[in-house]
Amino acid sequence: MYHVIFHIDEEEKWPLLLGNVKNLLKENMAIEIEVLANAVAVSDYQLEPFIDQMRNLSQQGVQFVACQNALNAQHIVKNDLPAFVSVVPAGVAELVKKQSSGYAYIKP
Numbered sequence: 001m002y003h004v005i006f007h008i009d010e011e012e013k014w015p016l017l018l019g020n021v022k023n024l025l026k027e028n029m030a031i032e033i034e035v036l037a038n039a040v041a042v043s044d045y046q047l048e049p050f051i052d053q054m055r056n057l058s059q060q061g062v063q064f065v066a067c068q069n070a071l072n073a074q075h076i077v078k079n080d081l082p083a084f085v086s087v088v089p090a091g092v093a094e095l096v097k098k099q100s101s102g103y104a105y106i107k108p
Contacts, residue, residue: 001030001031001032002029002030002031002032002104003031003032003098003101003102003103003104004024004031004032004033004034004103004104004105004106005033005034005035005036005094005095005098005099005103005104005105005106006020006021006033006034006035006036006106006107006108007036007038007091007095007105007106007107008035008036008037008038008041008107008108009037009038009039009040009041009091010039010040010041011040011041011043011044013041013108014041014044014050016108017035017108018050018053018054018057020106020108021033021035021057021062022057025057025060025062032061032063033061033062033063034062034063034064034065034098034103035054035057035062035063035064035065036065036066036067036088036091036094036095036098037064037065037066037067037070037091038066038067038069038070038091038092039067039070039073039091040070040074041070042066042067042070042071042074042076043074043076045064045066045076045081045082045085046076046080046081051082054082054084054085055082055084058084063086064082064084064085064086065085065086065087065088065091065094066078066081066085066086066087066088066091067087067088067089067090067091067092067094068087068088068089068090069089069090069091070091071087
């Protein structure tokens with residue numbers, strides 16, 4: 001089983017990141033994928049063009065995560081996020097935990 005964490009902190013990189021995730025899923029590998037958004041990129045969890053793509057990917061097992069610190073900075077409350085997005089207290093701590101447990105790190 002492979003484990004990957006995709007990290008995004010720039011809004012303009014969402015199309016590239018989502019494309020990377022879709023391409024990785026096409027490889028038919030035993031894989032666990034987490035997408036972690038922090039900084040201004042958390043606001044795109046509310047944008048309609050991306051929500052449908054993310055929902056579809058979440059139905060394929062991709063986990064979407066938002067940083068609580070970034071949500072606070074962007075004045076977004078957890079209840080305003082789609083149900084498939086979970087929240088971690090600090091995005092940087094999540095990256096440290098995942099990488100320490102063997103996750104490959106990808107930042108488009």
